[in-house]
Amino acid sequence: MYIPSTSAVACLSLLPLVSAFYPYVPVYPIIHSRKDLYKSVRHAEDALNPRDDSISLGIRRTLTRRTNKYNIISAQPPTQSNSVAVDQDGTDFSYMVTITFGTSSEEYHMLLDSAASNTWIMGGDCTSDVCNTHNTFGNGDSTSLTISDKTFSIVYGTGQVSGNLATDTAHIAGFSVPFTFGLASNVSSDFLSYPMDGILGLGRGDSTSNTIEAPSIMDVLISESLIKTKLFGVHLSRTSSGVNDGELDFGTPNPQLYNGDLIYIPTIANTNGFWEIAVDDAGVDGKALGVKGRSAIIDTGTSFILMPSDDAVALHKLISGSTQSGETFTVPCSATEIVQLSFGGVNFNISTADYVGRRLGGGACASNIIGRQTFGSTQWLVGDVYLKNVYTVFDFDGSRVGFGVKGEEKVAASSSATVSGGSPVPSKTSPLAGTTAPTALSQQSPGASASPTHNMAVKGDEGSGAMLALMAFIVLAVVL
């Protein structure tokens, strides 16, 4: 069993002239448990102090009492059936859907986790501090809830969750299904940093890697014949675009949320239930890194893109004015280069709105691409910084991940980034016509000029005092 032994928290000053520090919890490579090998990495912004200065675009009202003290911005209702709105925290760091259980009408906010198959929620008998600031579910909330004697325990690199398995009817996306999940009675304080009340597992894990030994929500939707195809599609909203229309589609992709055809990439077999696909290459403005044999673990539950140091260094070298500080990088806030990841022969663009992070001062911004090996030396962990740019289909039976290119109008709408609560949500614009022609990254020729022509979205200023925490959890879980 691998036990993390280095210090749990190290504060790194990014720039001598900047007072901002990153409380940084290192990610540890691999943890073995007695029964299972299981791992997952989470990253989220420190959400300890609910921000009341952030924008509010929510139009879906929470009708019931709320104990959850975090800033969660409801997305507009989905545009197709069998779908649920994907809410977020207002800083693009955590993406959640709401779920209700049994006879209760209370909404619980569940982090979308495509890198794990476990679903758990904070329980009513939880006495941990964390549970005081989140919505909890337990006896007294739903008359149909049954709590079993079977316990679960999920151990993270920096925390843990444990409790009992429970069963109730889960209501999500218009479906009502019998569902067994973890009801956590003991939640470590690490989760104070996160807005969600629980985690919805959407990984590919089978029973051997699913540490809560119960069918996942996708399994249940299939066994109940509620969806024909075992897949889900995800559109994650970008706060600075001013359109809060995140959506999770069960069974059928929503073609309104991307242009042209989906580009499918076969998944790589692995025992962890990861959605892992081959990366052809990466680049900046068409200049290729020239890396080979890399793979990407596609994770909606990770905010950033993390790649081993050498790859991150090479990538940032192509962004003029970038600097390195250990695992993290700065890029000019005014950077115009488009970072590209190439999958299935297509260069998918990452907008400056996404990889150029919070302002650090002196014109420098944090890069949201981190130089850290999370798993193997050729594996990249590709999270929301990339996924915001595409519509992503996770196809279980097809063993493939599909990417659809999003319309650029949404990005162009960025000037309306700050909308006060109660204002109407800008209506969704129609997608661009036409398909995207696959393009190849060319090997970089020195002096080759590149002039990006789009995607100059206004970046949201994160606000001066806000601390960015790169929280990373590795899951090691045992059903006791």
Ligand SMILES: *[C@@H]1O[C@H](CO)[C@@H](O)[C@H](O)[C@H]1NC(C)=O
């Ligand atoms: C919660 O879990 C921690 C870590 O295993 C343990 O030390 C603590 O005693 C547990 N608390 C309760 C109330 O069970």
Ligand SMILES: *[C@@H]1O[C@H](CO)[C@@H](O)[C@H](O)[C@H]1NC(C)=O
């Ligand atoms: C990426 O951006 C380039 C340059 O703006 C554009 O020509 C290309 O079509 C984009 N690729 C995709 C897949 O959207």
